[in-house]
Amino acid sequence: MNVKLWGTRGSVPSAGHDFVRYGGNTSCVEVQAQEGWVTVLDAGSGVRALGETVGPEITRVDLLLSHLHMDHIQGLGFFAPLFTPDLDVHIWGPASTTLDMRERLARYLSPPLFPVLLRDLPCKLTLHNTPLGNFEVGSLSVEADLICHPGPTLGYRITEGGRTLAYMPDHEPALGFRSFQPEKEWTSGFKLAEGADVLIHDAQYTNDEYEGKIGWGHSALSHTLILAKAAAVGRLVTFHHDPAHTDAQLDQFHADAELECGEIDVPLIPGQEGLTLKV
């Protein structure tokens, strides 16, 4: 399977030449596997451009949402497959104890926030509460679990042909630690990440920024590196970049990572919009 990054930001930055390489769209990742099937992780603003690539040969689209914060669903109203008559589209997201998925998505896909009602979309739409544990999406084996982030939030572990991708775009596994030392049995997200060939993970803050934002649900780059190393992942792709960080700053943070965290034996890949990786 391949993965392609269509949006890597935690929120949309101001347009400008300083944001070109890392991109300005919010969370969206395509998992390219079975022919004729499109699988997407999160529907941030990056999903609009992805939708333009969905041709008539595609018979089914699955959209797996990590959670329903605005930066992960804001592209939904601009995702062409939702407006393609009779196309089989499935949206999966975390269950909530208060409102079902249709009611929560309809908050956005309805006036005054959006002109088209969810129920008026012409595609053949099926909504699912993502089960915790294992399920299949086409040729992909998917495992979902709740992870540390405000509100019901899922991490995904996706396996095909013995290769594994772990995806945790919004995640604060270091919450509650004085000094972050992940342990398999009880660190949020550890089991989803363990031994994955590729881990795409929140790396929104510097250490200094994190100090002022503890509990907001995101990671310092150093925490992400520590988790990746402890979980023995093959490669780490940084994700959910802060909207205030320019290309030059992000280059610097990645270059400094080894100085901050000591030797890193996990290959570190800066998550940039448009990047495609073979898992």
Ligand SMILES: [Zn+2]
């Ligand atoms: Zn987010």
Ligand SMILES: [Zn+2]
């Ligand atoms: Zn979030």
